Amino acid sequence: MIGRIYDMTVVGSGPAGLTAAIESSRLGCKRVAVIDENFVTGGQLFKQIHKFFGSKDHYAGIRGFRIGELLLKEVSDLGVETVTNAAIIGMFDAQADIKRLVTAGADRVGEILSKKVLVASGAMENTVSFPGWTLPGVMGVGAAQTMMNIYRVRPGQRVLVLGAGNVGLIVAYQMLQAGIEVVGVVEAMSRIGGYQVHADKIRRMGVPILLSHTVKEAIGKEYVEKVVVVELDENQKEVPRSEKPFDADALCLAVGLTPNTELTRLAGCKHIFNRELGGLVPLHSERMETTIDGIYVAGDVAGIEEASVAIDEGRLAGTSVAEDLGMISSESAAKTSKERWIRLCELRSESFGEPRKRAKISIVEEYWKVKGNQMGSKKRWFTEINTERAPSAKASRNAPSIKSNDNRKGPRAIIECYQEIPCNACETGCNFGAIKVGFPMTNLPDLDLDRCKGCGICVAKCPGLAIFVVDTSYSEKEATVSLPYEMLPVPEVGQEVEVLGKLGGFVCKGKVIRVVHTKDFDETRVVTISVPKECATEARFIRVAKRSGK
Amino acid sequence: MNEGECQVVICRCEEVTEEEIREAIRKGARTFSEIKKITRAGMGICQGKSCQRLVNRILAEMTGRSVEQLGFDTPRPPLRPIKLAVFKGTD
Numbered sequence: 001m002i003g004r005i006y007d008m009t010v011v012g013s014g015p016a017g018l019t020a021a022i023e024s025s026r027l028g029c030k031r032v033a034v035i036d037e038n039f040v041t042g043g044q045l046f047k048q049i050h051k052f053f054g055s056k057d058h059y060a061g062i063r064g065f066r067i068g069e070l071l072l073k074e075v076s077d078l079g080v081e082t083v084t085n086a087a088i089i090g091m092f093d094a095q096a097d098i099k100r101l102v103t104a105g106a107d108r109v110g111e112i113l114s115k116k117v118l119v120a121s122g123a124m125e126n127t128v129s130f131p132g133w134t135l136p137g138v139m140g141v142g143a144a145q146t147m148m149n150i151y152r153v154r155p156g157q158r159v160l161v162l163g164a165g166n167v168g169l170i171v172a173y174q175m176l177q178a179g180i181e182v183v184g185v186v187e188a189m190s191r192i193g194g195y196q197v198h199a200d201k202i203r204r205m206g207v208p209i210l211l212s213h214t215v216k217e218a219i220g221k222e223y224v225e226k227v228v229v230v231e232l233d234e235n236q237k238e239v240p241r242s243e244k245p246f247d248a249d250a251l252c253l254a255v256g257l258t259p260n261t262e263l264t265r266l267a268g269c270k271h272i273f274n275r276e277l278g279g280l281v282p283l284h285s286e287r288m289e290t291t292i293d294g295i296y297v298a299g300d301v302a303g304i305e306e307a308s309v310a311i312d313e314g315r316l317a318g319t320s321v322a323e324d325l326g327m328i329s330s331e332s333a334a335k336t337s338k339e340r341w342i343r344l345c346e347l348r349s350e351s352f353g354e355p356r357k358r359a360k361i362s363i364v365e366e367y368w369k370v371k372g373n374q375m376g377s378k379k380r381w382f383t384e385i386n387t388e389r390a391p392s393a394k395a396s397r398n399a400p401s402i403k404s405n406d407n408r409k410g411p412r413a414i415i416e417c418y419q420e421i422p423c424n425a426c427e428t429g430c431n432f433g434a435i436k437v438g439f440p441m442t443n444l445p446d447l448d449l450d451r452c453k454g455c456g457i458c459v460a461k462c463p464g465l466a467i468f469v470v471d472t473s474y475s476e477k478e479a480t481v482s483l484p485y486e487m488l489p490v491p492e493v494g495q496e497v498e499v500l501g502k503l504g505g506f507v508c509k510g511k512v513i514r515v516v517h518t519k520d521f522d523e524t525r526v527v528t529i530s531v532p533k534e535c536a537t538e539a540r541f542i543r544v545a546k547r548s549g550k
Numbered sequence: 551m552n553e554g555e556c557q558v559v560i561c562r563c564e565e566v567t568e569e570e571i572r573e574a575i576r577k578g579a580r581t582f583s584e585i586k587k588i589t590r591a592g593m594g595i596c597q598g599k600s601c602q603r604l605v606n607r608i609l610a611e612m613t614g615r616s617v618e619q620l621g622f623d624t625p626r627p628p629l630r631p632i633k634l635a636v637f638k639g640t641d
Contacts, residue, residue: 088629091627104632107636131558133558258603263629275618
């Protein structure tokens with residue numbers, strides 16, 4: 001790397017960094033390098049074994065590690081250089097036209113000269129302290145996920161999770177997939193912070209979610225053997241004598257993330273504290289440029305959000321780099337970036353996204369307060385986009401439900417998606433145009449019963465595993481329920497299974513009558529079971545007995 | 551706060567307990583940097599990545615200030631712990 005001057009150096013090879021590198025090289029930037037301190041590129045993508053939310057442009061319905069594979073292939077096709085095992089330990093001449101990054105590898109220190117630097121350094125896990133938190137077995141939920149999904153090692157046999165945000169809920173589900181018993185998910189708030197569909201996935205498997213509770217103490221001689229959980233009152237104070245002991249050999253802390261801003265702070269970029277975005281974040285423009293010209297940010301470092309946001313922010317930053325290097329005109333950059341912002345506003349709409357959207361807008365406004373009029377040629381187009389436009393289509397907000405007058409014969413989809421989350425995988429997945437989400441994608445899905453054939457493709461496509469197909473006319477006394485199934489062992493046709501309800505309770509016995517799996521379903525099997533008619537609205541999961549001798 | 555809770559280690563790298571942090575605050579430390587200089591919390595191999603938030607929380611609780619008013623550490627190169635031998639191998 002000696003003597004070369006890079007057009008763009010990307011620090012961090014997660015979704016934001018990779019999409020930024022792809023975008024800028026696609027637009028003509030020649031010497032683009034992606035640097036990562038880990039052994040492999042991809043950031044957190046390769047431990048995400050679940051299907052992502054969002055739209056087609058955000059790879060919705062595709063498992064995270066496959067998105068990683070897709071992005072890495074694009075990166076290599078475009079000739080982007082990737083360097084692993086290299087930590088950026090310093091940045092010098094940050095204000096100059098050519099910036100100097102210092103890298104440290106396993107055995108040497110190197111230097112990278114670059115015209116533009118994109119910091120996509122992601123986030124780090126938060127922790128909480130309580131007696132016993134330093135015992136082996138207490139770990140960040142991200143660590144548990146790495147152990148399971150990268151190294152194929154179970155973090156424990158009986159695990160308690162602290163934190164019912166999306167990360168805690170998703171990893172709890174992945175633990176169940178790995179054959180771990182999840183004894184409970186504990187949440188200090190009085191509500192579930194993550195998506196209800198993620199909570200439903202584990203609740204139907206019988207995992208209790210304890211709201212207004214926290215961990216008081218982890219007990220064990222050499223490692224965790226017991227975790228004491230305590231109830232919290234409305235002032236977040238412990239309720240006396242409300243302690244509940246759980247037998248557990250691991251405790252996973254899913255208590256949030258903090259943007260990893262060391263490098264942008266070292267460089268001298270201005271930062272601001274924003275609770276909604278996870279702490280200290282670098283001020284940045286709508287073009288993702290920080291207060292230092294030529295240094296950009298994207299993804300979690302610029303505020304803790306979803307991977308879909310990181311993907312779009314990376315593209316935004318990549319476009320800005322191409323513009324600032326003269327590869328594309330400001331007009332064409334502004335045109336695509338405006339569209340991306342509108343889509344980011346779409347991702348950041350409704351109850352889950354709105355607070356983040358407001359926070360992000362305040363970051364951009366703060367940036368302009370700092371930069372004032374010294375921007376010269378860089379045009380401020382932010383005020384030209386209507387950030388309020390996105391969450392407006394309230395007309396299509398019909399709660400999906402079984403209509404009581406629905407006496408149609410044959411199978412039909414039941415969509416149990418009741419929160420305005422930014423995802424339309426069901427709409428794009430349906431071959432019959434029976435499901436409509438529309439714009440913005442936070443709209444609740446609307447099912448057109450006349451078009452629904454009950455084929456079950458949406459059952460496999462929904463990343464929230466929230467769609468079922470029910471046929472109440474299967475036989476005189478029996479109905480069929482088709483449900484998504486991502487566990488082992490895979491049930492066999494004819495097998496008798498225990499049928500569980502929405503909260504994991506035993507409902508009835510059922511019989512497997514069909515197991516559908518295609519390459520496109522990607523390990524989400526659609527299992528159809530027959531159950532007594534009266535159980536059809538409750539039957540949502542099956543417990544498959546392990547076969548003896550296998 | 552019972553005795554057990556005060557024995558809780560806050561900075562794992564330098565093995566600094568909650569009681570030591572509280573004592574530093576009682577003596578007048580008002581920022582993470584000041585607590586770091588008195589107790590070594592945050593001076594270990596992770597450079598405060600896990601304990602800074604925990605220390606700031608105790609600081610906020612004891613001084614009645616919000617976390618955003620407390621200020622943050624100053625990152626300095628090298629941002630990652632590296633062996634001196636690695637510097638010798640400079641290319």
